[in-house]
Amino acid sequence: MRTEAVLLDPAVLSDFLVDAIREYTTCTPELPPRSWAVLLGRVVGDALHLERVCFATNIRETDERVLQEFDSTIVPRFGACYANGRRGFWCEPRELLRITTEAEAEGLEVLGSIHLHPDWHRIGPPHERGLRVSQEPTPMDRHLFHGSGWPLNMILYLERRGDRLYHSVGAWAPPDDPEAVAGCRALSIRLETPVG
Numbered sequence: 001m002r003t004e005a006v007l008l009d010p011a012v013l014s015d016f017l018v019d020a021i022r023e024y025t026t027c028t029p030e031l032p033p034r035s036w037a038v039l040l041g042r043v044v045g046d047a048l049h050l051e052r053v054c055f056a057t058n059i060r061e062t063d064e065r066v067l068q069e070f071d072s073t074i075v076p077r078f079g080a081c082y083a084n085g086r087r088g089f090w091c092e093p094r095e096l097l098r099i100t101t102e103a104e105a106e107g108l109e110v111l112g113s114i115h116l117h118p119d120w121h122r123i124g125p126p127h128e129r130g131l132r133v134s135q136e137p138t139p140m141d142r143h144l145f146h147g148s149g150w151p152l153n154m155i156l157y158l159e160r161r162g163d164r165l166y167h168s169v170g171a172w173a174p175p176d177d178p179e180a181v182a183g184c185r186a187l188s189i190r191l192e193t194p195v196g
Contacts, residue, residue: 003043003151006171008050009192013114013169016053016156020116021165024158027118029125034058035116036089038099039152040108048111048152048187054099057092061085078140081128088140089115112152119159133157135170137184145174145184153184 016037023033040052059066067085074082082088100110118124120133135157137145145153153172158165172184 003046003048003173003187005047005188005190006050006152006154007044007047007190007192008041012050012053013156015055016114017167019055020156020158020167023116024118024165027123029123030084032084032086032120032124033116033118034086034089035156036091037114038091038096039111039114039154040099040103040106041111041152042108043111043151047190050111050152051108052103053114054103056095056099058089059092060088060090063090066090074140078143082140088144089113110150112150112154113148114154114156117155117157119157122159135168137170137172141172142175142183145172146177149174152187 016035019037020033020035023035027033036056036058038054038056039050040054041048041050043049060070061067062085070082070088074088096110103110117133117135117138121129121131124131135155137153137155141153141155151173153174155170155172156167157170158167160166169189171187171189173187175184
């Protein structure tokens with residue numbers, strides 16, 4: 001059955017939002033903010049019920065094999081900005097195995113991932129300010145979503161307006177073809193609402 005919606009209690013994303021804000025408020029144009037986590041939950045009919053967020057280590061900056069793969073395949077295709085190890089995420093495999101094993105023991109599944117998009121067109125280096133960023137997937141996101149095959153891919157967009165921060169969240173199914181104009185299929189987000 002094709003999934004159409006994501007069901008969640010907003011509190012499930014609270015730790016991720018805290019991490020995203022910390023990364024955003026301490027970043028520089030040379031050190032972009034990075035915040036990424038694994039999403040755990042259950043498939044319930046045509047919906048993905050998100051129940052937990054688990055952080056994992058990014059080995060983009062430390063694993064020589066990953067650095068070489070990005071240099072040889074990602075940078076030529078998606079741009080020199082991905083030579084920066086803080087751009088893009090590569091989950092440490094042992095941690096992903098641990099998270100998957102713990103999830104299965106709790107009767108949960110790894111549904112996908114969530115990552116931060118900052119308003120980079122405002123706070124990034126001058127040569128990147130023409131790139132509009134939002135909770136919509138970028139070409140690089142579509143490539144990674146297609147490669148992982150996870151049914152749920154969420155993007156939290158964070159922007160500063162005046163002296164306040166605002167955020168929005170998008171949820172996406174992976175594209176059948178990352179090169180297709182249609183790209184990723186949007187999933188509806190349904191927030192759990194207290195009754196009584």
